[in-house]
Amino acid sequence: MPLPSYTLGVMEASAYAPEVFARGLPSGPRPEQSFEDVAKPAGAVAGDASALLSLQGISLSFGGVVALADIDLSVRQGEIRAIIGPNGAGKSSLINVISGVYRPDRGHVRLDGTSYAQVPTQRLAHLGVARTFQNLALFKGLSVLDNVASGLAYKVRSNFAGQVLGIGRSRGEQRDSRSRAEQILEFLHLTAIRDRLVGTLPYGLQKRVELARALVAEPRLLLLDEPMAGMTASEKSEMASFVRAARDRFATTAVLIEHDVGVVMGLSDRIAVLDYGRKIADATPDEVRNDQRVIDAYLGVASDNEDGAGI
Numbered sequence: 001m002p003l004p005s006y007t008l009g010v011m012e013a014s015a016y017a018p019e020v021f022a023r024g025l026p027s028g029p030r031p032e033q034s035f036e037d038v039a040k041p042a043g044a045v046a047g048d049a050s051a052l053l054s055l056q057g058i059s060l061s062f063g064g065v066v067a068l069a070d071i072d073l074s075v076r077q078g079e080i081r082a083i084i085g086p087n088g089a090g091k092s093s094l095i096n097v098i099s100g101v102y103r104p105d106r107g108h109v110r111l112d113g114t115s116y117a118q119v120p121t122q123r124l125a126h127l128g129v130a131r132t133f134q135n136l137a138l139f140k141g142l143s144v145l146d147n148v149a150s151g152l153a154y155k156v157r158s159n160f161a162g163q164v165l166g167i168g169r170s171r172g173e174q175r176d177s178r179s180r181a182e183q184i185l186e187f188l189h190l191t192a193i194r195d196r197l198v199g200t201l202p203y204g205l206q207k208r209v210e211l212a213r214a215l216v217a218e219p220r221l222l223l224l225d226e227p228m229a230g231m232t233a234s235e236k237s238e239m240a241s242f243v244r245a246a247r248d249r250f251a252t253t254a255v256l257i258e259h260d261v262g263v264v265m266g267l268s269d270r271i272a273v274l275d276y277g278r279k280i281a282d283a284t285p286d287e288v289r290n291d292q293r294v295i296d297a298y299l300g301v302a303s304d305n306e307d308g309a310g311i
């Protein structure tokens with residue numbers, strides 16, 4: 001599929017004021033996240049057979065709260081796809097369904113041709129899926145290089161004693177992991193800080209290290225949960241360039257949740273918009289920008305929320 005060219009450096013001024021995109025998130029406890037979830041291939045289902053990722057009829061409720069209602073989504077290989085929507089629209093729930101943290105009440109997730117009632121979270125890396133987290137999930141007391149190399153830990157086959165003692169196969173595996181980590185560090189312009197402890201780095205750089213750790217395994221699908229949250233405008237612009245560069249270099253497909261709609265408009269091939277758990281648009285950035293349902297969803301928020309908390 002030919003991909004459109006981008007003009008990213010300049011954040012396109014969104015047609016919407018930031019406060020238009022804010023909605024208070026109802027508070028509530030997060031459910032226990034089970035890592036013992038079992039993959040349940042669901043057999044053949046309808047959908048876009050050429051898609052790397054497709055969701056069919058995904059519904060998810062928490063008690064009486066409908067987080068996701070009958071969501072279909074199809075993401076092609078090499079696409080950068082954003083999922084946006086006001087607070088509480090269901091974006092995190094959707095990423096958690098795609099990554100197997102949640103089992104949907106109904107529907108299936110198809111990854112690279114295999115359909116799951118629940119994606120096997122513990123096998124994500126083996127399935128070619130990597131993710132970053134809204135709140136950084138790095139080893140703060142380890143170096144940048146070690147953090148990035150840890151993204152390949154799932155491939156290490158040597159036993160624990162071998163790893164500790166650095167003998168036999170494990171020594172070769174470690175060498176291999178570090179050399180691949182070094183390549184990714186260079187790609188993301190992190191080589192100069194490879195030996196720094198992650199906890200001592202500014203937040204924007206830590207986010208980039210997390211991206212490096214996700215990319216080191218060369219995933220086919222990269223899930224980014226608010227990759228630019230808390231960043232300055234120039235850090236956001238850099239991060240967007242790196243996501244695009246990863247797609248260009250490794251053919252990585254990226255699905256991202258991001259609140260900064262200006263960044264998303266400049267970065268994404270297509271954007272899916274959620275509102276109250278429903279998908280109300282799924283189109284190119286220009287189409288989304290001019291979609292009346294999207295404008296209404298965000299404007300409705302503005303009138304509900306006169307003091308307009310930030311995004």
Ligand SMILES: Nc1ncnc2c1ncn2[C@@H]1O[C@H](COP(=O)(O)OP(=O)(O)OP(=O)(O)O)[C@@H](O)[C@H]1O
Nearest residue numbers: 025028029030031062067087088089090091092093
């Ligand atoms: N663990 C939970 N328990 C109860 N309700 C939940 C839970 N997780 C999400 N919800 C509800 O599901 C709906 C969707 O929430 P979700 O976090 O997926 O939205 P979101 O678009 O990611 O919001 P935000 O942008 O604020 O992160 C909301 O009404 C939310 O309150």
